[in-house]
Amino acid sequence: xxxxxxxxxxxxxxxxxxxxxxxxxxPPVLLIMGAGAQLINWPEGFCQELVDxxxxxxxxxxxxxxxxxxxxxxxxPDFPAALAGDFSSAAYTLxxxxxxxxxxxxxxxxxxxxxxxxxxxxxxxxMIAIEHPERVRSLxxxxxxxxxxxxxxxxxxxxxxxxxxxxxxxxxxxxxxRALRLAASPSFPFDETAAAERSGRVFDRGYDPLGIQRQGLxxxxxxxxxxxxRSLRVPTLVVHGTADIVCDISGGHATAAAxxxxxxxxxxxxxxxxPEELWPxxxxxxxxxxxxxxxxxx
Numbered sequence: 001x002x003x004x005x006x007x008x009x010x011x012x013x014x015x016x017x018x019x020x021x022x023x024x025x026x027p028p029v030l031l032i033m034g035a036g037a038q039l040i041n042w043p044e045g046f047c048q049e050l051v052d053x054x055x056x057x058x059x060x061x062x063x064x065x066x067x068x069x070x071x072x073x074x075x076x077p078d079f080p081a082a083l084a085g086d087f088s089s090a091a092y093t094l095x096x097x098x099x100x101x102x103x104x105x106x107x108x109x110x111x112x113x114x115x116x117x118x119x120x121x122x123x124x125x126x127m128i129a130i131e132h133p134e135r136v137r138s139l140x141x142x143x144x145x146x147x148x149x150x151x152x153x154x155x156x157x158x159x160x161x162x163x164x165x166x167x168x169x170x171x172x173x174x175x176x177x178r179a180l181r182l183a184a185s186p187s188f189p190f191d192e193t194a195a196a197e198r199s200g201r202v203f204d205r206g207y208d209p210l211g212i213q214r215q216g217l218x219x220x221x222x223x224x225x226x227x228x229x230r231s232l233r234v235p236t237l238v239v240h241g242t243a244d245i246v247c248d249i250s251g252g253h254a255t256a257a258a259x260x261x262x263x264x265x266x267x268x269x270x271x272x273x274x275p276e277e278l279w280p281x282x283x284x285x286x287x288x289x290x291x292x293x294x295x296x297x298x
Contacts, residue, residue: 055290144251
């Protein structure tokens with residue numbers, strides 16, 4: 001399907017780039033990517049696995065990523081201040097990203113959808129379920145966390161030698177491949193060729209280092225969602241890998257413990273990514289949740 005753009009989306013009136021895959025009459029599944037990631041970071045093969053299981057897939061660029069609206073005039077994120085409790089440099093929060101996403105549903109004429117969020121995308125999906133529960137048919141939170149201090153934290157020491165991401169395309173692709181390799185699943189092969197190709201596309205579609213920082217600061221500014229997650233009454237699947245160094249597995253356990261009735265799927269050897277070998281299982285478990293939720297709500 002061609003890439004499209006929804007205009008004047010949500011309360012902020014932004015543009016959102018998106019793609020639709022599969023039968024529009026099938027249950028709609030909104031794929032929400034993580035910080036700094038774009039719609040193309042959802043592997044086409046994984047999307048096809050979902051389509052093959054009778055789902056209508058929509059993937060999109062969040063604000064400050066890819067071909068959606070960027071906010072270059074926003075304050076430069078001040079992380080030391082934020083860690084000290086001063087969030088004045090935050091341009092927005094996860095609530096704004098959630099409102100953008102609901103606005104995309106409005107633009108597409110969808111009263112509700114099944115949400116599948118990865119990393120920060122899982123946090124956005126959680127926030128939609130908290131603040132817009134009537135729009136959520138099911139929730140799948142992958143390699144994400146609750147925002148509670150001490151859980152789901154990254155092992156930044158593993159990335160210490162990477163340095164800042166470069167602005168030159170070739171150097172960025174090399175840097176991104178090295179970063180992806182560090183975060184990848186150690187129990188599964190790392191496809192360097194595919195990683196380099198996708199990294200080049202990410203650069204070309206709208207690489208924005210400050211946009212990534214603005215998204216990261218939005219997470220910090222939102223804080224702990226644990227108590228609000230306890231109010232959810234939506235079919236929920238929580239997915240996490242045992243080898244995730246970007247979001248520790250404790251984040252998955254905390255999310256599943258907070259959401260009433262949530263199912264927890266722990267995948268041995270999976271890191272912070274979607275290895276091809278796990279696409280069938282991930283798609284099957286996600287589709288099972290969605291089709292079951294459809295029978296309950298229809």
